[in-house]
Amino acid sequence: AQKVTQAQTEISVVEKEDVTLDCVYETRDTTYYLFWYKQPPSGELVFLIRRNSFDEQNEISGRYSWNFQKSTSSFNFTITASQVVDSAVYFCALSEADNNDMRFGAGTRLTVKP
């Protein structure tokens, strides 16, 4: 069975601080996909990244970076030099190759204070 755990319910940082959001997943499949979505106060989920299980290369996109480690079943998300506009709920999600749904974690609410 697939499962995603985001142990951090809420995180609060001051602007310009770096922050890492943790994501731990469980799956029996060898082929799977991991995702991060952002849900700002407006409510609409915004896609951030997709990673497949065969690609462990870390990725950087501007102030965002992702660290995928199969050995620890983790797919952590780091925001460098956080900004107030980064305040949102962030969801990590997992999909197994033979399923057609995404299993979401409970989300981490990030608050960036000026």
Add this chain to the structure above:
Amino acid sequence: DTGVSQDPRHKITKRGQNVTFRCDPISEHNRLYWYRQTLGQGPEFLTYFQNEAQLEKSRLLSDRFSAERPKGSFSTLEIQRTEQGDSAMYLCASSLGQGIRYEQYFGPGTRLTVT
């Protein structure tokens, strides 16, 4: 270019009433998904369509729920005899392609409140 749209954005109904929500996906997307999100939780998969065919339904989708996607374009989600436990945000998403590896684009959701 328009994204995924949902209508209505908010719905308040009394217990026992029927409600219907609509989702218009991104025009070239052939996959359409419905999710439910309760307060403080991540979205939970309900069902998905490949064009007009409903290919999978979650156990969460009780017999009071029905979804359609006539002609493979917009989709409707109907809840009959609503219960207070149905109060949630109902999210629609669409994707291009036939695999889950394609990212899903979400609509703004319909917030249902059952009184």
